[in-house]
Amino acid sequence: MFKAGVVAGSLAGLLLGATGASVAIAVQAPETPNIGFVLYTKSRAPGTLNARWNFGNKYSGPGLATGGPREGFAGRYHVRYFLESGKFSDEYDLVIEKTGDFYSVSWLVGGKLSAVGVGMEVDGDGLAVGWRRVND
Secondary structure (H helix, E strand, C coil): CHHHHHHHHHHHHHHHHHCCCCCCCCCCCCCCCCCEEEEEEECCCCCCEEEEEEECCCEEEEEEEECCCCCCCCEEEEEEEECCCCCEEEEEEEEEEEECCEEEEEEEECCEEEEEEEEEEECCCEEEEEEEECCC
């Protein structure tokens, strides 16, 4: 893998160098990437989802969404997330909408969109969602 990257970089440098352009290759990963994942599973209590979340492989923990519909995932919830230590992390109004075989998911704070995601059902009782924070 490394060898292929060196060869590709060298070829790009040669091609751009032949046209008079210069090449600067810099790889710098952001401290915490703006990408997250959450798995919602149906709780025994109707209208309640258990959550297991991760943000940028740096933060993670459990969560609980309440106030949703008695059946399915689509609906409106209030969700609270916690860190692995049990310390409170964040709280949102959660909107899950079914679009065909997939889901569109929104997290709001005070009516303002904070994060968006897309998801799909897994194993019959889970909803897997990839998400990102929305920049102001």
